[in-house]
Amino acid sequence: MARAAVRSGDLEYAEFAANRSGPLFRSACLLTGGDTHLAEDLVQETLSRMYLVWRRPGRLFGGRAIENPAGYAQGVLYRQFIDHHRRRSSSERPVAELPDLAGPEDTSTLRMTLLEALARLAPRDRAVLVLRYWEDVSVEETAEILRCRPGAVRSQSSRALTRLRALLGDGLNDLAAH
Template sequence: MAGGGPGRGARDDEFLEFAATRSSHLYRSACLLTGGDTHLAEDLVQETLGRMYAVWRTGGWRPGTKRIDNPAAYAQGVLYRLFLSHVRRRSSTERPVGDLPDRAAPAGDSSLRVTLIEALARLSPRDRAVLVLRYWEDVSVEETAELLGASPGAVRTQTSRALTRLRALIGDALPDLALR
């Protein structure tokens, strides 16, 4: 890259390595957040990596802020904020078709997994974000609160309510599915 100054090529190589190792994890999280919308998940991951690259190019420094010590956690936070920003847009509820034709689940997906993903898709975006962060990503209440811009108490309350909603959506099918 012309005019990039010393170290720019090394930073680019480091970013490419980071992107290669983290993109599949980001994609799985994005798929859960979007309720299985793989196209939106891909868009969110690309936007996350684009924003990460902008920060990475500068060496992780921004005026008035500190250096990013954990790029993976920072990328997860960017992904969640992008997702919540997307669902706030009016156009996020538009759908080109009503229902897609049924298709076979990929090999290896169990009924439990499919049921959980479908139930997650029926939750509100904020509920999905809290549950995915807390139980899929295994993020602490405090870190979840920081990522979502809420208090730890609000995260605990929202987690409890989201789990109640999820249980209501799944109903009595969960014990039967878990035994398979």
């Protein structure tokens, strides 16, 4: 009987992971500035941590039940991203080959410019902007995910947007007009 319960829990987790891996990967790609390899690693780590929590009786974490597993997973992803940057000793990223050619012609110049500017922000600034303006998460939920106060989210959002605007400069209007 216990074996059947474990199997149904595993099946339930597998369904959860299949449904959430796409949205988690998209968020991770934004956070990493388009580094799909790092994004895959972050999603893998997030889902493995979720599996450990999933196996606990009542899905308890820190003494309380997880009411929104999708939201919890999103928070794990953002914290994994920030922790990854804390642990890194260098900002260099290895690549298999050096690019000799420009990117594909169908790549939107505006999108690439925004991704490059986003990648130049500090990890926590990126996390706040992606949560607030890409994921459309409320200030309170963002504060909970990043484990800070709502006022800190507001001020960090404002400062991060100012930094992003400074990076993009006046050229963004030219790109958006096309």
